[in-house]
Amino acid sequence: MKKTALFVTTAFFALSLFAPTKTFxxxxxxxxxxxxxxxxxxxxxxxxxxxxxxxxxxxxxxxxKPAVTTAAPTKKDGTPDMRFKANKEAAKPAGPTKKDGTPDMRYKANQK
Structure with missing residues (x-):
């Protein structure tokens, strides 16, 4: 009985490997x-x-995506270069933030 069950499951898996997945x-x-x-x-x-x-x-x-037009330095693709202080300040949220620096969405100033 065990040999038969083993054979059937092995045959099933072997045949499923070679079965076509899509019809063309x-x-x-x-x-x-x-x-x-x-x-x-x-x-x-x-x-x-x-x-x-x-x-x-x-x-x-x-x-x-339209490029951000600021006086601060930008990368070749037009996005602001975040290595510069001017770009970091522009990207800061308007309202309070959580400990990890992300905007706290409980406040209206952060909800857009």
Whole structure:
């Protein structure tokens, strides 16, 4: 009985290692028809006026985080360089802080 149980569990684990995790079969209909989101984008681009086309293209691009404009030194990517005192003071919270230096969210001054 123990040998049978051991064989069954070993076979189960061995077969599960070689079992396919994903099926890569593609339906013939899926190849011919583009995805619904692609159709919507194509329709929007075709029906948009020239001024709206640029707005559609701009909306599709990922929005970059705007650089902080301060007189203090910044890194190459535009973020403030925290090695300088001016940047450290600007990053301090407005209200009371906890012992570890993080803003204490119980106070309205820290809630934004």
């Amino acid at each position: 079969a593609v339906k013939k209909d899926d190849k011919k028809a583009p995805a619904k989101t692609e159709q919507v984008k194509a329709v929007k681009a075709e029906t948009a006026k020239p001024a709206e086309k640029t707005a559609v293209k701009a909306a599709e691009k990922p929005v970059a």
